[in-house]
Amino acid sequence: MPLQPPCPICNREAGVPIAELRFGEKPHLPSAITLHGCADCDFAFTWPRDPTGYRDYYAAVANDTAQRHGQYRNLPQAEILAGLIASRPIRSVLDFGCGGGGLLHVLAERFPQVRFLGFDVNANFPSDLPNLRFSDQFPAAGHDLVILSHVVEHMADIDQIKDLFGLVGDGGLVHIETPDPKLYAARPQPHFGYYVDRLHINHFSQRAILKIAPQGFDVVAGGTYAMPYALGEFYPAQYVVLQNRRAEQAVPAAIETYLRAEAPRWAEVRAQLRDRKFFVYGFGDNFHRSLLPGGPLHGLEGNVIAVIDRNAATLAADGQARFQFVDPTEIVRIDGGLIVCTVSQFSKLDDFFRETYPRSEVRYV
Ligand SMILES: [Zn+2]
Structure with a gap:
């Protein structure tokens, strides 16, 4: 079997022609062509295909x-x-x-x-x-x-x-x-x-x-x-x-940019809290994320007096020895201490803090 032409897209050798076509004579154009397919590309193409001939043809026609x-x-x-x-x-x-x-x-x-x-x-x-x-x-x-x-x-x-x-x-x-x-x-x-x-x-x-x-x-x-x-x-x-979209950041780089974007803000928070002891409100995901490198509480585990959490008794029993836990109702112990809140400041905790711990300073991070 004679060699078949290569697919112009992927360069793989095409299969046998789908069709053989004949046309009248016309300047610059072939009068006999074959039509081939490439299954990989989901594509079909004619052969031969002389770019110069086609260019001259289009330059000449209206x-x-x-x-x-x-x-x-x-x-x-x-x-x-x-x-x-x-x-x-x-x-x-x-x-x-x-x-x-x-x-x-x-x-x-x-x-x-x-x-x-x-x-x-x-x-x-x-x-x-x-x-x-x-x-x-x-x-x-x-x-x-x-x-x-x-x-x-x-x-x-x-x-x-x-x-x-x-x-x-x-x-x-x-x-x-x-x-x-x-x-x-x-x-x-x-x-x-x-x-x-x-x-x-x-x-x-x-x-x-x-x-x-x-x-x-x-x-x-x-x-x-x-x-x-x-x-x-x-x-x-x-x-x-x-x-x-070539100028757009790739997803991994975009996430790195996002994580880096607020680095100075959190470094400033860390600097302000470095010499202070404080309670943290809530032992949830936000608290754990805040401890990660770059986060507002990174390296400040030792500054945490206790974590205020509704499940304080259970958490203490679980042996989370890294932190002390205190129930929100232990007002006498908490009120007057600095409270660091890792829950969003949009969650309307303001009123709760003001009414429950009126002498405390609250810092959202
Ligand atoms: Zn192909």
């Missing part, structure tokens, strides 16, 4: 007329994107592979305070809106939202798709929309083999899209819908929205 201003009819897509823009602090939007720019016209009219940029290989046309411009120059990075609408299924070089994630700023979103191969069979088609052609060279699943996303990008939304295409026809489309 933009998709269905995407032109005034002819854009993909309102479900515009609604999905408008929802994203409205619900997040998005100030700049890039449509990479914007075609005729129809989508951006709809969005730019709706969000006059947001800057929109459309890029395509031949998108050097003017805009009639102040917050919308088009360019055929590869865009700069740092956008809050990058739209890749029916772009990545046309790109022969998977590494180039991966690079596009670099156009998103910290915390920003990538909206990727492609045909949904899992719905090809469920959608009526105008002719045989409609969904397998030589321009859709990548057939993505959501898993495959995730596999090409760099580490630090998480899925925040996704779905499928019937995309209005030619008159009265619908195309099965899927979209996935990923967020750039």
